[in-house]
Amino acid sequence: MTTFIQQLINGLMLGSVYALLALGYTMVYGIIKLINFAHGDIYMLGAYFGYFFIKVLHLNFFIALILAMVVSAVIGVVIEYIAYRPLRHSPRIAVLISALGISFFLENGMTYLYGSDQRSFPQAIKTVQYQFCGIQISNIQLIIAVTSIVLMLLLTYIVKNTKMGRAMRAVSADPDAASLMGININHTISFTFAIGSALAAAGGVLIGLYYNSIDPLMGMTPGLKAFVAAVLGGIGIIPGAAVGGWLIGILETMVQATPFSDYKDAIVYAMLIVILLIKPTGILGKNKREKV
Amino acid sequence: MKKIIIVGAAFIVAVGGIAAFGVVNKSSKVSTSNVIKIGGVFDTSGDASSYGKAEQDGADFAIKQINANGGVKVNGKNYKFKIINKDAKTDNTETASVTSSLINNEKVSAIVGPVITSGVQSAVPVATQGKTPMISPTAGADNITLQKNGDVQPYVFRAQYKNSFMGTKMAQFATENLKAKNIVIFQDNSSDYGTGITSAFKKAFKGNVVDVESYQAGTKDFQAVLTKIKDKKFDAIAINGYYTEGGAILKQMRDMGINVPVIGPDGIGDPKTAEIAGNKNTSNVYYASHFSVDAPATKVSAPFAKAYKKAYGKYPSQFTALAYDSVRMIKAAIENENSTSKSAITKGLANLKNFDGVTGKMSIDKDHNPVKSMVMVGMTDGKESSAVVVK
Numbered sequence: 001m002t003t004f005i006q007q008l009i010n011g012l013m014l015g016s017v018y019a020l021l022a023l024g025y026t027m028v029y030g031i032i033k034l035i036n037f038a039h040g041d042i043y044m045l046g047a048y049f050g051y052f053f054i055k056v057l058h059l060n061f062f063i064a065l066i067l068a069m070v071v072s073a074v075i076g077v078v079i080e081y082i083a084y085r086p087l088r089h090s091p092r093i094a095v096l097i098s099a100l101g102i103s104f105f106l107e108n109g110m111t112y113l114y115g116s117d118q119r120s121f122p123q124a125i126k127t128v129q130y131q132f133c134g135i136q137i138s139n140i141q142l143i144i145a146v147t148s149i150v151l152m153l154l155l156t157y158i159v160k161n162t163k164m165g166r167a168m169r170a171v172s173a174d175p176d177a178a179s180l181m182g183i184n185i186n187h188t189i190s191f192t193f194a195i196g197s198a199l200a201a202a203g204g205v206l207i208g209l210y211y212n213s214i215d216p217l218m219g220m221t222p223g224l225k226a227f228v229a230a231v232l233g234g235i236g237i238i239p240g241a242a243v244g245g246w247l248i249g250i251l252e253t254m255v256q257a258t259p260f261s262d263y264k265d266a267i268v269y270a271m272l273i274v275i276l277l278i279k280p281t282g283i284l285g286k287n288k289r290e291k292v
Numbered sequence: 293m294k295k296i297i298i299v300g301a302a303f304i305v306a307v308g309g310i311a312a313f314g315v316v317n318k319s320s321k322v323s324t325s326n327v328i329k330i331g332g333v334f335d336t337s338g339d340a341s342s343y344g345k346a347e348q349d350g351a352d353f354a355i356k357q358i359n360a361n362g363g364v365k366v367n368g369k370n371y372k373f374k375i376i377n378k379d380a381k382t383d384n385t386e387t388a389s390v391t392s393s394l395i396n397n398e399k400v401s402a403i404v405g406p407v408i409t410s411g412v413q414s415a416v417p418v419a420t421q422g423k424t425p426m427i428s429p430t431a432g433a434d435n436i437t438l439q440k441n442g443d444v445q446p447y448v449f450r451a452q453y454k455n456s457f458m459g460t461k462m463a464q465f466a467t468e469n470l471k472a473k474n475i476v477i478f479q480d481n482s483s484d485y486g487t488g489i490t491s492a493f494k495k496a497f498k499g500n501v502v503d504v505e506s507y508q509a510g511t512k513d514f515q516a517v518l519t520k521i522k523d524k525k526f527d528a529i530a531i532n533g534y535y536t537e538g539g540a541i542l543k544q545m546r547d548m549g550i551n552v553p554v555i556g557p558d559g560i561g562d563p564k565t566a567e568i569a570g571n572k573n574t575s576n577v578y579y580a581s582h583f584s585v586d587a588p589a590t591k592v593s594a595p596f597a598k599a600y601k602k603a604y605g606k607y608p609s610q611f612t613a614l615a616y617d618s619v620r621m622i623k624a625a626i627e628n629e630n631s632t633s634k635s636a637i638t639k640g641l642a643n644l645k646n647f648d649g650v651t652g653k654m655s656i657d658k659d660h661n662p663v664k665s666m667v668m669v670g671m672t673d674g675k676e677s678s679a680v681v682v683k
Binding site for chain 1: 517522523539544549567568
């Protein structure tokens with residue numbers, strides 16, 4: 001039983017990071033119907049910024065985390081401005097290809113600049129293990145869990161209770177009507193990218209601290225899994241992304257605890273196929289008709 | 293338009309031909325009767341470049357040393373070695389093409405290289421066709437010296453022991469030195485490397501293999517698997533893979549409070565292991581090495597390390613040592629056979645017995661693999677702290 005609870009905790013940890021990433025996918029999809037495949041690479045950039053702020057500028061971990069989020073938010077906005085905005089009225093496939101292009105650009109650009117080698121992330125916080133009733137949890141795991149939950153609550157507050165959040169919901173529902181009501185669509189979309197990128201960067205920095213290694217391709221697999229998580233929870237739905245992230249994390253961990261551990265990635269992707277066949281709108285999704 | 297292209301192509305071919313002819317001419321002028329030419333196929337660019345550069349240094353150093361000490365004696369006559377190095381760029385096509393150029397244009401008597409398994413595989417047909425002996429310092433896969441039907445490749449040799457030999461010796465170390473009875477194995481199953489070592493380890497290990505956990509290269513999270521094995525009874529862990537995942541496993545298991553000794557193959561033997569795992573987690577860790585300054589395998593090991601340090605300002609790595617041995621094995625083959633012909637070198641290499649290499653006293657077996665002792669290097673606080681020769 002304790003092993004089961006321990007595995008559940010391991011799964012929730014992993015899931016929190018997927019959830020942070022999945023939120024970005026879901027918000028961007030919700031607002032401009034784009035699957036931003038460069039999102040996983042923002043997570044990688046975030047980890048590298050965290051590395052830079054801690055290792056080179058010797059900043060405190062939490063200050064480095066916040067700075068990495070801010071810088072990545074700016075990069076997210078710039079990417080949207082350069083690569084997606086000019087294509088906003090093109091067919092959706094064009095934007096999707098542009099997103100893939102940005103993804104390759106970031107991965108190979110970082111490989112070119114800093115090499116493809118793994119780097120060890122500075123251990124800014126010393127690992128301490130806590131034990132209770134046979135269950136073990138480290139301070140870093142707690143930091144990951146608490147940071148993700150705080151960020152998710154903050155996001156919920158922004159979306160529900162602020163003017164910008166209301167604008168986001170309006171643009172997501174009907175961009176044309178929203179703009180007639182005096183909402184600046186470009187600002188709203190930029191804001192969405194900024195928040196999504198900041199959350200991804202936070203995930204990257206936390207994972208860097210947790211696993212102590214970062215590399216330019218570290219965003220690929222988590223990016224894909226977060227995308228699966230977003231679809232699983234219902235793409236475009238914010239609480240859905242969190243639920244999906246945690247579910248994928250737990251699923252992956254549980255599979256690893258069985259003799260099928262070699263197939264953990266395959267099972268996660270199989271899950272995506274099953275969900276798309278049974279309930280294409282995701283767990284929290286409602287069936288609604290597309291406007292014609 | 294078509295005409296222009298044809299004329300252009302003809303022009304390029306002509307210029308290329310003249311250039312190639314020029315090169316051949318120039319090199320054939322240099323060759324005199326008392327020089328033995330050796331080809332060096334090292335990847336000094338591309339993915340394997342860190343190995344390739346270390347090996348090129350080792351081979352160059354061996355040649356310099358041999359020539360300074362009077363060269364090679366054959367029938368009372370002194371010959372000098374001359375090495376012609378070519379960059380194979382960690383690319384299979386390039387490896388085959390530079391090997392062919394060394395054999396057919398430069399007329400070398402023997403080849404040192406290529407560096408990695410896939411490189412050797414692409415150079416084998418060329419060496420066989422040119423009837424030129426080839427000795428790879430560092431290719432580890434079991435099958436590179438064998439043909440499809442299990443017969444030995446007549447012209448292919450290596451200086452490094454094969455992967456399955458490493459697994460066998462690791463098992464011996466676990467039993468004899470660590471006194472391990474129950475062991476958990478982690479294996480990288482995305483290449484033959486991890487699985488090959490694991491199967492040899494399992495065959496040779498006297499105790500009980502409690503569990504084998506496979507992972508893919510690039511995996512970062514081992515929490516779930518470690519939680520699963522944590523309550524099992526084991527007194528050592530073997531990580532049969534490379535340093536990236538090895539470092540991650542080491543960090544996560546030590547953080548979790550699993551403090552049993554860890555053993556690994558040469559893929560773990562990289563400073564990056566301790567960097568990723570953290571120095572305080574890298575204690576009680578042992579990895580297979582081909583050469584250690586701290587545990588001289590034979591009487592020639594220490595003088596070599598010293599002389600190399602004097603010349604290059606640093607101690608030789610295991611790759612440097614293996615390339616150094618490869619050149620000296622060719623010298624020994626020539627002297628034993630008293631002939632400089634390619635067939636004599638091939639025969640000499642195949643019959644090499646009790647050769648004092650810096651990486652161990654070795655004899656070449658019927659499959660052209662060296663049989664020698666292995667060094668297990670121990671780490672404490674991220675630093676090499678011990679070295680044991682496993683006989």
